[in-house]
Amino acid sequence: MISRKPVNQNLLIKVEAILNTYFQNSENSGLPSAEFISSQLNLSAKYLSDCLKQLTGQGIQQHIHEKLIEKAKEQLGNTDFTVAEIAYNLGFGYPQSFNKLFKSKTKISPLAYRKSLN
Structure with missing residues (x-):
């Protein structure tokens, strides 16, 4: 049986830092992927997702989506x-994909969210 080292809080901090840097860099195109983030940490995407799930209850894709929604807001x-x-x-390659993700995560459209701020 393979046992994994206990997951520590540093992993979450590193993932956040990678995502923040990714979104600040205008040269990046497309959405950040689990593979991109895990390669930055020298981990497999599956292992990273498993570690995050153990730590927070959410896999890497959910963390990416949360960061996207945060940046969108x-x-x-x-x-x-x-x-x-x-x-x-x-x-996002298509605004419709963004709208769909935003609405699925917040239960409100991006336009309705913007109007709610005024």
């Missing part, structure tokens, strides 16, 4: 970008 509240521009800024 910042841009919806602090910029005049259209929803489509925000979708492209975050790496």
